[in-house]
Amino acid sequence: MDLDDFLFLLRGVPATLSISFLSFLIGFVIGFIIAIIKEQNIFGLKYVAEGYEKFLRGVPVLVIMLLFHFGFGGFIPIFKDPFTSATLALGLRSGAFQSQIFLGAINSVGRQQMMAALSVGLNRWQAFRHVILPQALIVALPGLGSEMALLIKDSSYSFILGVLDLTKHADILRRATRSFLFPYLAAAILYILITFPIANYLDKLGSKLKNKYGLR
């Protein structure tokens, strides 16, 4: 494996990063909404949210990707695009996990803070928005870092749909060079180089802010 091969491999990084970041954002929004639905005990919707979590956490993400792309792709045009199918599959599943991160973080802030906020005259929503949420987001940072790392790694499944991500490039390289070891080894190292700093940064940032504000 020479420099050109390595540069070729790098061409897969943008797709890997875009799938991961986009699915993280989708998961962030969904996870956040589910956490609020469950925390506020919004009647009826709570069961929908729980069903959603159970389903998406119980099914392998690869199966969801295949279902979206080959299953739904037959009659829903947007799923014909492998990138979209992969991103949505990862994003929807991530929502089912990020909801747990948010809910745990919200609960960790504690009811004393809510009571103090109400005592000042804030309504429940204001108390949540100005007191609970900012602290919960800090507590959630390390968990969100791990989730991001997981998405970067799991985005590799998208190569089965034909997305030209890092794994797919390694696979192409393996065929072209007939080298079975180095393409995957190089890809593995690249995955670590991408995931570690992100997860580590969010973990450190979370700890730093938690100490500063005396959060648990």
Add this chain to the structure above:
Amino acid sequence: MGEVVLEGRGIKKWYGKLQVLKGIDIKIEKGKTKVIIGPSGSGKSTLLRILGLLEPPTEGNVLFKGRDVYAEKLDLNKIRAKIGFVFQEPSLFRHLTALDNVKLGLRHVLKLSEKEARRKALETLRIVHLEEWKDHYPAQLSGGQQQRVGIARALAMDPEIILFDEPTASLDIELTWEVIDTMRELAERGITMLVVTHEISFAKEVADEIIFMDDGMILEEGPPEKVLMNPKSERAKVFLRRLLGV
């Protein structure tokens, strides 16, 4: 008798099968300081939370300036803004500086402008002698300072009354005094206060009236000298003897 700011009538509270309050009648008049004493588990904190509208009574009525809060379905948030509350547990908003803790309600409840809220918050921090600590986060303040910021946070809203739930109970003895002194100053300013405390010297010197509670009931009430020196009930006698160490 002066204007009654806050009143509880026949307040009863159950937690499941456990009855914590067994019919409490209490009135706090404008400008007065009322102190509640009593052993732990006597229902003092529960009573305070109910009067502060932080939880509803199972039975009975809470009246704010003569209006029945729950029966008339008044806007709880609006009235809570007029009832200050200082908690036993650390309750400052941990992600906000001392100044922003005081400002939050001014901005979002009283809807003051940023400039007005800042001015008012600084002025209130000055009253509790913490102006120089305005940019510190709660974690960077001592327990006593945190409680004083908590007092400022309540005071800044121009409340009709401030409720104190054992504000010094979780503090070291040397930090207790700064909080007690601050409360003393508020009483001198004519702030209406209802205080749950074990600080008998505060009760003796500042209270206009003392209530002794035990087992969810009011057993004694009256001026300090009467309740502290001459309690009628056996339980109050025992409690005071232990507390005063005589």
